[in-house]
Every structure is written in structure tokens, then in C-alpha cells.
Amino acid sequence: MDTIDEHGRRAAAAVREQVRPFVRDAAELNGLVEAPARRTLWWTVAAAAVVVAIALTAFFATRDGRSVTDPVDSVPSTDASSTTAAGTPAKVPSSGIVLLVPTSDSASAIDTTVHGVAPRFVSDMFDDGTVVSQPDSTSIVVQEPGGSRRVLATAQGDGAESLALWDAGVADGRKVVLYGFVPADKVANSTPDGQPYELHTIGADGSDDALVFQNGGGAFVQSASLMGGTVHVLLNVLTEGEQYVIMGGTSVGPIGTRLDPTTYSSADGTVQAVFTGQTIRLQRLSGGEVTIQWGDDRPTLSSVELESNRMIVNVADGAPFLVDGLFDGAPAVTRLPDSATAARFVLAADAPDLNPTIDCTWTGAVVMGDGAMGSHYTTLSLTNSTDRPCVAPMVTGGALQTANGLVGLRFDRDLMTTPLPPIVAPGQAVDVITQTSSNYDVCGAIAPVPATQVILQIERRDPVTIDVVGDTIDAACGGSVSQAISLPG
Amino acid sequence: MEPTLLPVTGDGGFEAVYRSEVHALSALAASLVGDPERGAEIAHEALLRAFRSGQKVGHMDRPGAWVRRVTINLAIDATRRRRREARMAPRLLASASPEGSPAGVGVDDPFWHAVRGLPERQRAIVALRYVEDMSLEDIARTLEIAVGTVKSALNAAKATLAFQLGEEEDADGHH
Numbered sequence: 279m280d281t282i283d284e285h286g287r288r289a290a291a292a293v294r295e296q297v298r299p300f301v302r303d304a305a306e307l308n309g310l311v312e313a314p315a316r317r318t319l320w321w322t323v324a325a326a327a328v329v330v331a332i333a334l335t336a337f338f339a340t341r342d343g344r345s346v347t348d349p350v351d352s353v354p355s356t357d358a359s360s361t362t363a364a365g366t367p368a369k370v371p372s373s374g375i376v377l378l379v380p381t382s383d384s385a386s387a388i389d390t391t392v393h394g395v396a397p398r399f400v401s402d403m404f405d406d407g408t409v410v411s412q413p414d415s416t417s418i419v420v421q422e423p424g425g426s427r428r429v430l431a432t433a434q435g436d437g438a439e440s441l442a443l444w445d446a447g448v449a450d451g452r453k454v455v456l457y458g459f460v461p462a463d464k465v466a467n468s469t470p471d472g473q474p475y476e477l478h479t480i481g482a483d484g485s486d487d488a489l490v491f492q493n494g495g496g497a498f499v500q501s502a503s504l505m506g507g508t509v510h511v512l513l514n515v516l517t518e519g520e521q522y523v524i525m526g527g528t529s530v531g532p533i534g535t536r537l538d539p540t541t542y543s544s545a546d547g548t549v550q551a552v553f554t555g556q557t558i559r560l561q562r563l564s565g566g567e568v569t570i571q572w573g574d575d576r577p578t579l580s581s582v583e584l585e586s587n588r589m590i591v592n593v594a595d596g597a598p599f600l601v602d603g604l605f606d607g608a609p610a611v612t613r614l615p616d617s618a619t620a621a622r623f624v625l626a627a628d629a630p631d632l633n634p635t636i637d638c639t640w641t642g643a644v645v646m647g648d649g650a651m652g653s654h655y656t657t658l659s660l661t662n663s664t665d666r667p668c669v670a671p672m673v674t675g676g677a678l679q680t681a682n683g684l685v686g687l688r689f690d691r692d693l694m695t696t697p698l699p700p701i702v703a704p705g706q707a708v709d710v711i712t713q714t715s716s717n718y719d720v721c722g723a724i725a726p727v728p729a730t731q732v733i734l735q736i737e738r739r740d741p742v743t744i745d746v747v748g749d750t751i752d753a754a755c756g757g758s759v760s761q762a763i764s765l766p767g
Numbered sequence: 768m769e770p771t772l773l774p775v776t777g778d779g780g781f782e783a784v785y786r787s788e789v790h791a792l793s794a795l796a797a798s799l800v801g802d803p804e805r806g807a808e809i810a811h812e813a814l815l816r817a818f819r820s821g822q823k824v825g826h827m828d829r830p831g832a833w834v835r836r837v838t839i840n841l842a843i844d845a846t847r848r849r850r851r852e853a854r855m856a857p858r859l860l861a862s863a864s865p866e867g868s869p870a871g872v873g874v875d876d877p878f879w880h881a882v883r884g885l886p887e888r889q890r891a892i893v894a895l896r897y898v899e900d901m902s903l904e905d906i907a908r909t910l911e912i913a914v915g916t917v918k919s920a921l922n923a924a925k926a927t928l929a930f931q932l933g934e935e936e937d938a939d940g941h942h
Contacts, residue, residue, distance in 0.1 A: 300807035
């Protein structure tokens with residue numbers, strides 16, 4: 279017969295093995311941070327992960343009782359009574375997401391039918407998003423109400439998500455792979471008959487709020503610790519085989535929730551916010567910030583190197599953290615409210631062109647792979663060399679041609695990107711990072727010959743061949759080579 | 768103003784802490800919540816809190832203890848929440864049960880089922896004892912409680928577990 283110690287150690291060993299698959303992505307991230315060139319990506323991943331973590335915090339958070347110990351109790355609580363823009367008494371939650379959206383002429387209803395938002399390029403497109411999930415896939419579609427533009431977010435098997443934009447029902451060729459999350463203020467799942475569910479929140483100030491999924495066939499209530507109206511859909515915790523589906527009145531799938539009833543992104547490019555006695559710091563990862571400090575009678579704002587006209591700022595735990603932004607050098611234009619309890623500020627100096635073209639010329643450079651943990655990474659830096667805004671390029675695949683004619687590298691299944699802005703301004707560069715496993719490692723035994731060309735498939739055009747000149751693959755694997763390229767528009 | 772984040776690299780940086788702790792913390796949380804995936808999520812959450820807490824954690828003598836306490840708190844909070852959900856929507860809980868693990872193995876081992884029925888402090892101590900293979904002294908330092916408290920709680924927990932599992936209780940609680 280086992281003793282408790284024997285049983286406990288055996289059971290613990292099994293748990294340690296059991297969790298390994300779920301930290302696999304973390305190991306990949308460890309490999310990324312080893313390369314200085316990947317630092318930007320790491321910060322981005324970390325930022326996205328922080329948001330995921332914050333959403334999980336909201337998901338897990340309870341408001342009853344204490345834990346065994348409370349090492350995080352030094353984090354200030356920001357709960358405070360306040361008033362929404364509509365004058366409805368509400369509570370400012372201890373965590374939330376502020377969405378800053380660009381200016382638009384259309385009106386916005388600030389209620390439960392607010393934005394379906396995917397980070398980085400959806401927040402400017404949907405004033406009242408309807409989110410529809412494919413019933414047979416790990417995907418969520420954010421659709422512009424009354425319009426044709428929509429975003430499809432699909433969970434990949436490795437924890438990434440792909441986002442694709444459609445217009446008029448046709449994919450416009452823009453696809454971005456994210457290591458992150460897809461927040462949405464309103465979430466709905468389609469049923470097999472195509473009728474969307476709508477998500478509402480009730481119990482605006484309680485810990486036992488609920489998510490109400492509703493469609494023509496009825497409603498289903500899922501308990502959740504909510505305090506408002508924003509919902510985070512954590513696609514990155516989905517894996518293949520998992521579905522975020524409502525079937526037969528039963529909701530399954532991981533849903534992180536977030537709520538801030540007093541903060542709304544509206545279509546006119548402003549943010550309605552109520553933060554009594556708080557300092558809201560909007561900060562870029564690369565430096566620069568704007569600080570909004572509420573004093574005794576009115577807020578003051580100071581900005582340093584504010585270049586964003588759209589930012590998503592997490593204000594969880596009283597420590598605002600910039601999640602994402604579009605940096606295009608626009609100066610800050612700030613309109614300060616008179617009230618200390620109902621602030622309204624504008625950070626949209628110049629709305630971006632919402633109709634960018636995909637017929638662009640990109641000047642590119644390729645930095646050959648480095649990496650760790652059995653993976654190699656190749657950075658493709660693509661700069662918009664046209665004089666107009668462009669949709670971020672989508673690299674759909676590629677290969678590396680070696681001197682003996684072998685195609686030693688294929689990365690059509692393993693593309694990563696740094697966060698791509700929704701629109702790439704003239705002269706702005708975006709990086710696409712490709713990942714290959716060691717099985718296709720041209721630096722290893724599979725193709726131990728110099729690489730001569732990188733062949734890219736960008737969007738749906740003919741492949742583009744980039745000559746690798748002036749160096750060998752061996753040197754490239756140990757260092758880097760760059761080669762200017764021009765991709766056809 | 769720089770964000771108060773831990774440095775990414777270097778000794779004591781987030782990368783190093785992350786690498787050294789993520790698996791152990793995931794197992795620790797998984798044993799407490801009964802779900803390996805959720806356990807990994809909680810571990811990431813705890814590590815990212817450490818990351819965000821920046822200098823406060825970076826200057827601690829034992830940042831690993833800090834992040835373990837956060838992990839335990841989050842795991843226990845998740846358990847509380849799960850129980851509350853069970854009261855409100857039993858069918859949800861049933862549908863959201865972890866899948867993919869053989870019954871009785873890993874987090875589903877009767878040992879951990881029994882552990883999760885223990886009082887919260889005993890739960891944490893047992894998890895640290897077996898998952899992290901900690902000595903009583905290390906558990907005490909991690910939870911910032913007295914060694915005697917750890918020993919008495921662990922003995923009580925083992926007595927309960929022995930009764931519930933029909934197994935023999937070990938003679939002492941020392942590692």
C-alpha cells in the first residue's frame with residue numbers, strides 16, 4: 279500500500295508531465311527572446327500576453343474573501359463610484375480596456391451594442407460590431423453592422439490567431455497572424471441556422487454578473503465576474519478541436535471578460551472615460567507617453583512624444599499599459615473636460631485613410647535566420663515605398679532556394695509577424711518573421727549549401743524572388759545579410 | 768517615464784525567471800485547480816504579474832516565493848469561482864470540465880481530488896510539498912508563515928488524505 283508521501287510524489291510527477299504541452303509556446307517564446315533582433319517581437323508578445331493575463335485576472339477574480347496570502351494586495355484598487363456618459367451610476371472597475379478610435383462622422387450608440395474589436399486594425403472599422411462565430415471552427419467573425427467589412431479571427435493550432443479582413447465578402451488579401459487576443463465588446467455566436475447570438479451583460483456592479491447569449495431561439499446565461507460591457511475573447515487559449523460554440527443552450531469555450539461601463543470608444547474618435555482620482559498614463563512601449571491626471575477640480579494632460587492616434591490602453595491594477603497603437607507621427611490633440619468626474623479626451627489628430635490600397639510597392643530586406651529551441655527565424659522587413667497608405671502586406675508563404683537547386687526552407691505554415699498596423703503609412707516598415715523548424719533548417723544538415731534566393735509569396739500575386747548576394751548561408755546563419763528588394767505593386 | 772517592468776534579459780530578468788519557473792508553477796497551479804491547461808494559464812498570469820510589478824519583484828530576495836504566492840492565490844480564486852459557477856450553472860461546469868486526460872491520472876489522480884477538498888492553506892502546503900518537492904522550511908518561507916504552522920497543517924492534511932484514500936500516513940512531515 280502506498281503511503282501518502284509516495285502517492286503524492288507520484289501524482290505530482292504526473293501533473294508535471296501533464297502541464298508540459300500547455301507551456302510549449304512559452305518555450306518558443308524563450309527562443310525568440312534570445313535573439314536581439316527579436317526583442318521587439320518579444321515586447322509585443324509580452325504586451326499581448328499581459329493583456330491576456332489581465333483578462334484572465336478578470337476572469338479569475340473573485341471579490342469574496344482573501345486567499346492564503348495576498349502578495350498582490352499592494353496593487354491599488356481603483357473601484358470608485360462614478361457616472362457614465364449617459365448619467366447612469368456605475369462603478370469604475372479595477373481593470374478595463376480603453377479603446378481610442380479615430381475620428382469618424384458616424385454616430386455611435388454607447389450601450390451593450392458597441393464595438394466588436396480586434397486589436398490593431400479593427401477598432402477603427404466597427405462602430406457597432408456584430409461578432410459571429412463560425413459554428414464549426416475556432417473562429418470569430420466581427421462584422422460591420424449594415425456594412426460589408428468583417429474580420430475573421432481564427433485560432434491556430436499552435437496558439438496563434440489569424441485575422442483576415444473581408445470587404446464585400448471577398449478577402450482583400452490581408453492576413454495577420456497574432457500571438458495575442460481578440461477583444462470584443464459584443465460577442466455573439468452563430469448557430470447552425472446562421473442566427474447570431476448577442477451578448478449582453480447584466481448586473482453592472484456585482485461580482486455575479488452574467489453574460490447573456492441570446493438569439494431567436496432563446497437565451498442562455500453564463501455567470502461571469504463582470505462589471506460592465508467589454509468582453510475579451512481569448513482565442514489564443516483555444517486549440518484545435520476546441521470550439522467557442524453555443525449549442526443547445528450550452529456555452530463552452532474559454533471566455534475572458536472585461537468590463538468598464540464608464541469607458542467607451544465612440545465613433546467620433548473620442549473616449550468617454552470616468553476615472554476619478556486616477557492617473558491614466560498612455561505609454562508607448564518604445565517610450566513617450568501622455569499622462570492624464572485628475573486633480574481636485576479638473577484633469578490636466580501632458581504628453582511626451584505622443585505619436586499615436588489610436589491606442590488600446592489597459593488600465594488594470596491602476597497601471598495603464600499600452601497594448602497597441604498606430605504610430606504615424608501625428609501630434610496629440612487633446613480636449614480636456616471641465617469635469618473631474620467625467621472626462622472626455624481625444625487623441626485622434628488625423629484619422630487614417632480608411633480606404634488604403636493594396637496596390638503598393640514595398641521595399642524589402644531579408645535578414646536570414648537565427649533562433650533557438652530548434653527553430654530558426656527570418657525577418658522580412660517591408661517598407662511602404664509608395665506615397666499613399668497601404669494595407670499591410672500579407673506574406674502567405676515562401677521558400678529559400680539553395681545553390682544546388684533545393685528548396686531548403688518553407689515557411690508557408692509558420693509565419694509570424696510583429697503587430698502590423700491596420701494601415702501602413704508611406705515610408706513605414708513592417709516586419710514579417712518566418713519560423714522554420716530544424717527539419718527544414720538550411721543551416722543544418724538538410725541543405726548544407728549556400729542559399730541564393732528567398733522566394734516570397736505576397737498576398738495572391740506571383741512569387742517574388744529575392745536574391746541573397748554577397749554572402750553565404752553559413753555566414754548568414756551566423757550573422758545577417760540584407761538585400762534590398764522591390765516587390766511589384 | 769519608463770514602465771516599471773522587470774528587465775527582459777539578464778540575471779533576475781523576466782526571461783530567466785520565466786524559464787526557470789513556468790513549468791513548476793504550471794504544475795503547482797494545475798494540481799490546485801485540477802486542470803493542466805488552466806494551471807498553465809495561471810502560471811503565465813502569475814509570471815506576468817511579476818513582470819509588470821517590475822522593480823518591486825526584481826528587488827526581492829525571493830522573487831520565486833512571491834510568484835508562487837500569486838500562483839496559489841490565483842489558483843484558489845479560480846477554484847472558488849468554479850464552485851460558484853457550479854452553483855449557478857451546473858451544466859456549464861460539466862461542459863467545461865478538462866478533457867483529454869485519462870481518468871485517475873495527473874490532476875485527476877484521487878490524491879489531488881482529495882487535496883482540493885482540503886482547507887485552502889493545507890491545499891497550498893500539500894501542493895508545494897509534493898509538486899515543488901519543498902522542505903517544510905522552504906514552504907514556510909514561501910508562504911511567509913511559521914515552520915511549525917506548516918508542519919501542523921501538513922500533518923493534518925496528510926491525516927485527512929490518508930483517511931480519504933485509505934492509505935498509510937507517513938510518520939513525519941520532514942523532507
